[in-house]
Amino acid sequence: MRRVRRPLWWWSTAPAPGAIAVAHVHGVPAGVDTFLHALCGQVSPRTGGLGHRRFGAVDDGVVARVTDRHALVMPHGGMRIRALLDSRAAELGAHGAVDAERALHSFPEAADAVERAMLAVLARAASPLAIDLLAAQPARWRAAGLEAAPGIEAALARMDARDRRLMRTVDPARVVVTGPANAGKSTLLNALAGRAVAIAHHAPGTTRDAVAARIDLAGLVVDWFDTPGVRTGMDEIERAAARLAERALAHADLVVELTAPGLGWHAMAAAPGAERLRVLNQSDRADASTCAERDDAALAVSARTGSGMPEFVARVRDALVPPADVSDPQPWRFA
Secondary structure (H helix, E strand, O other), X not given: OOOOOOOEEEEOOOXXXXXXXXXXXXXXXXXXXXXXXXXXXXXOOOOOEEXXXXXXXXXXXXXXXXXXXXXXXXXXXXXXXXXXXXXHHHHOOOXXXXXXXXXXXXXXXXXXXXXXXXXXXXXXXXXXXXXXXXXXXXHHHHHOOOOOOOOHHHHHHOOOHHXXXXXXXXXXXXXXXXXXXXXXXXXXXXXXXXXXXXXXXXXXXXXXXXXXXXXXXXOEEEEEEEOOOEOOOOOHHHHHHHHHHHHHHOOOOEEEEEEOOOOOOOOOOOOOOOEEEEEEOOOOOXXXXXXXXXXXXXXXXXXXOOXXXXXXXXXXXXXXXXXXXXXXXXXXXXX
């Protein structure tokens, strides 16, 4: 029998207590399937889906299968929970933090510690936007006279706000879309993904679960969460999906509040500090330019016709990774 390669396991949230923590599982599809089944005692959510899971006796939380090779594991953010899950992941054969640390010393062609770190991070960077930016860093650190400074690995890790925003080019940011039923959230996701990820229909309640997809927004790859519309008369499946949406919002980097003419705005509590963007969908309708929602929207789009979509993609990308951060010539502490 052919041996299944072990997946990678790492955290993208800071090593500090928090409400929610986010771990990544990445590898060949069979390896990710096997790992998640062993961790949770259940089969993995389908690709593009997410669901509530228990992580053995450690905790419970959400698993999102963003691609067949990649999943997010989202437990509560206590440090003891993280440590126990690290131990459990190691027991199940996943390559973890120790392997990542070793990778920093596994590039004999690198000229110095910064270049070794850059190559290790480049190997797992999710976004095309990261490639040129990472490749420029060794020269920038050398120009600053820091490439051989004692404790350079520790210096790389002391990130400021700009450094953390740029890390979204390496570990995808989390974008959560909220809004009333029939705002067109599923149509928007399908338009961005270029394929039918979510079922889109005019009947309220068609989206009865939260849907996740990994999407390239003009060079910035993000994990996109499409949440079901909240409405009166929801059944238990819809209410469970709404609870999953609340969990997704708790660790969102950006919340897109989407609506359509006549539907009003439906804001949900999100993570402190999360960026917000109000968008009016269905701009191709005759009443779009005069509706009350237009006054409060940052921009108007039509996910059905594509009108305004390039501007929308640019606004989301630039809100998560501002162009000024990318063009700043100062060294980026990326490890």
